[in-house]
Amino acid sequence: MVNRFELAKQELVATPALVVDLPTVERNLQRLHSYADQHGLKVRPHTKTHKSRRFARMQVEHGSVGLTVAKLGEAEVMGQESSDILIAYPAIDPDRRRRVAELARTHTVRVAVDSQYGVSVLAAAAEAAGTTIGILVDLNIGFPRTGVPTPAAALELAQQVVQAGKHLRLDGILIYPGHVWAPADQQEEILTQIDQKLAETIELWQAHGLSVDIVSGGSTPTAFQSHFVRSLTEIRPGTNIFNDMNTVRAGFCELDDCAAAVIATVVSTAVPGKCVIDAGNKTLTSDRNVLQPDSGHGHVVEYPQARIIRLSEEHGEIDFSGCDQTPQLGERVTIIPNHICPCVNLQDQFYLQTPEGIEKLNVDARGLLA
The missing domain is CATH 2.40.37.20 (D-serine dehydratase-like domain)
Structure with a gap:
């Protein structure tokens, strides 16, 4: 090297x-967006890797439809570079959900949820602020950290979002394939299995009159194999911008x-x-x-x-x-x-x-x- x-x-x-080498960052971003364009996928990168407005701006300039964060402090910073923010983390504590609702005054804000409690407290926060928060139902597809376990549980939670009233908007589904670290040429089978669970969930929602506008997934290890998850509409790789060992x-x-x-x-x-x-x-x-x-x-x-x-x-x-x-x-x-x-x-x-x-x-x- x-x-x-x-x-x-x-x-x-x-x-x-x-030290960060700018030409290498540019090359990494170009490769990712070229792949996404080729496969009809949108990119909403996770900014946890760089935590920098400069790099967030570069990602948006390369065509990212929005930015992903974990915490509200990150959302407030990255919101200076994009009007579309996804918080891929449960917004449960009172301060966090209040700030989510406030940010929704000026931004399109979406939050991943995996509990009825999360739905109810976000609905209350949005109502108090007079705003609307978009919701992605977090579906566990094999990485047992967050996410409802089954398509039926995802449907139940989605219905609760709709029933919560006008201050929540059901936007779709979020997944995270964090368990997939197989070599790239060995990922097709497991990613196809993930797609089958997603497709079952989407079909169930549609049978009950619910639309699924966004299916958000992806990770750096699976980024360039995301086309095997045919149900995806967007991917959220983070580490890809820098890479590491x-x-x-x-x-x-x-x-x-x-x-x-x-x-x-x-x-x-x-x-x-x-x-x-x-x-x-x-x-x-x-x-x-x-x-x-x-x-x-x-x-x-x-x-x-x-x-x-x-x-x-x-x-x-x-x-x-x-x-x-x-x-x-x-x-x-x-x-x-x-x-x-x-x-x-x-x-x-x-x-x-x-x-x-x-x-x-x-x-x-x-x-x-x-």
């Missing part, structure tokens, strides 16, 4: 630092498709066979690789045989016993993290590497957990 972050390594003042080691992209990296400095070589960098779990997070949990806490670009064996808060320990050489004290190295999304959330700022040079930008939605 050619180290596209070499310029940033030379110019950065302080490490550890998150999870997507690399799973075979969903190449190292050259990783747009974000952490530049770190070697601060100690006192222990033979390894070094310590100034990026610990407060920079790289403790996330292990999804498919190769023993591969270490990321990939060292300059020393591909090295392994980041342990992280404490501010120390990253790298084993160089499998390398022909070891870095020098004070040397800077480039780390592709296992999971880029929480790494971004740990940063107040990042460095954007463009053909014209380096820009320093804020992580606009950093830490907005409510």
Whole structure:
């Protein structure tokens, strides 16, 4: 891999630092939208990965129909870049549902729900605000985190949305295939099974007079196989804009498709066979690789045989016993993290590497957990 972050390594003042390569981001966005256009799918990307208005604006400019968020703080920030926001997370607590209803004054706002309680409290919040909230019924299609379990349960919840009155609008169905990490060429069967459950749900709704305008799904691991879920109208990949070692080691992209990296400095070589960098779990997070949990806490670009064996808060320990050489004290190295999304959330700022040079930008939605 050619180290596209070499310029940033030379110019950065302080490490550890998150660097994003703009041309790689552009290439990732173009590939995704080209695929979606080819298969008649809309794109509503999840902004949890970048948490940046700059990148949200780029996604909209490339043709995204709206933006996806998890939390209301993110919705309020990303609402400055798109008038169409999907909150793919249960809006249950009082402050959250009140802010959802308020945001709906100026934006098209949709929320994923999987409970009658969620329907009733959102209806009450929207009525109090005098607004209308769009609802997507969350259907569990194999990743047992949220979502009603069956087509019949989805119908029952959809009917409750309609019965809740004019302040809620039934817009469709949301799914999340988070359990699908099979190689791309082995996903067709499981995605077809997901489509069968979706098709059964849609048919049941239609038999009871309910329309399904939006069927929202997708993930980065399944993004370019989404056409096997024929019922989908839109996809919501997040990590795809940057990629990371999870997507690399799973075979969903190449190292050259990783747009974000952490530049770190070697601060100690006192222990033979390894070094310590100034990026610990407060920079790289403790996330292990999804498919190769023993591969270490990321990939060292300059020393591909090295392994980041342990992280404490501010120390990253790298084993160089499998390398022909070891870095020098004070040397800077480039780390592709296992999971880029929480790494971004740990940063107040990042460095954007463009053909014209380096820009320093804020992580606009950093830490907005409510």
